[in-house]
Amino acid sequence: MLLEDGEIPLPEAVPDWDYRMDLHLRRTVRVDVEQARSQSGLSAESDLMLSVVWTSRGSNLSGPAQQLRLADLETTTVTLDIRLPGTDLGGLLVLDTALLLADRQHSGRMSAPRRAGSVLWSDRRSLRLQGDAPQFPMAVIDFGRTSFPDNAAWHLQISGGMESATMGSLLLLVNERNAVTAAAFENAGRPRPVDRAVLSVVYADAARTMVEHALNTDDFTEDADFPEGSLGATLQALFDQLFPEQSVTDIRLRRHQSPSLFASDLQAAVRILEVPS
Structure with missing residues (x-):
């Protein structure tokens, strides 16, 4: 995995990732082409291909990352260079690397694969792109051109049902007219003290909005089995x-009977304006 300050082995998770962070991944694969053909029962003229496909569980999106037809050598080393836009990602990112039959075959052993795209070898790696904080797409826009109040600093949109993909259900809109808030998100990678305070307040308000949305939905329970x-x-x-x-029942009741206490409990839970150690 390539970062601004260098290359690191692929970690299990990227806790500080957000949707504005594109991913740059690199992998070197050594393929014994002759042996792969022989063990698969393919003829010596069969063309092979390395393919990488990505799947994002958080956004429910997937697609080809890279495909390379292998040179006609006994052994070849291939470097796969993959760039994925952060706006397409979220949650668990799965990367499947496979050695494929490039073209349909009409020769070789009877047991040999025939169809183009037949998998001769595969490997799967996973990378979690969500830390403890909820992650969702965001956009900086001019609220003066929307139905939102001109002077509001942000708005969290929630749409779709409980089984809808998170990526398509949540959108944080930041008002570009509010310079302090817009600057805080611009500096999120290296926040100043004022940026940390603003981001903490936005996170607390987004958490409140999300929790209240959940509590207002009858089929939201701790026992519900959502995808x-x-x-x-x-x-x-x-x-x-x-x-x-x-x-969930206790929290629903507390919110109904004492909204002010519920608000204070939520402030404590999100540790609003707490200075990190």
């Missing part, structure tokens, strides 16, 4: 993080 990467699963994870060992 991985769905809005419901994301809200469950956030709820468990903010209110560990507390039931």
Whole structure:
């Protein structure tokens, strides 16, 4: 994995990732072409191909990352250079690397693969792109051109049902007219003290909006089985993080009976304006 300050082995997770961070990945694969053909029962003239496909569980998107037809050598070393836009990603990123039959075959052993795209070898690696904080797409826009109040600093849009993909259900809109908030997100990679304070308040408000949306949905319970990467699963994870060992029913009741206490509990849970150690 390539970062601004150098190359590192692929980690299990990138906790500080957000949707504005594109991924640059590199992998070197050594292929014994002759042996691959022989063990697969293919003829010596069969063309092989290395392919990488990515799947993002958080966005429910996938696609080809790179395909390379291998040179007609006994052994070849290939460097796969992959760039993925952050706006397409989220949650668990799965990378499948496969050695494929490039073209349809009409010769070789009877047991040999025939169809183009037949998999001769494969390998899977995973990378988690969400830390403890909820992740969702964001955009900086002029609220003066929308139905939102001109002087509002941000707005979290939530759409779709609990089984909808989180990536398509959440969108944080930041008002470019609010210079302080817009600057905080611009500097999120290297935040100043004022940026940290603003981001903390935005996170607290986004968490409140998400929790209240969940509590207003009848089928949101701790026992509900929502698909991985769905809005419901994301809200469950956030709820468990903010209110560990507390039931959804108890929190619903507290919010109904004492909204001010619920608001204070939520402030404490998100550690609003807490200075990191």
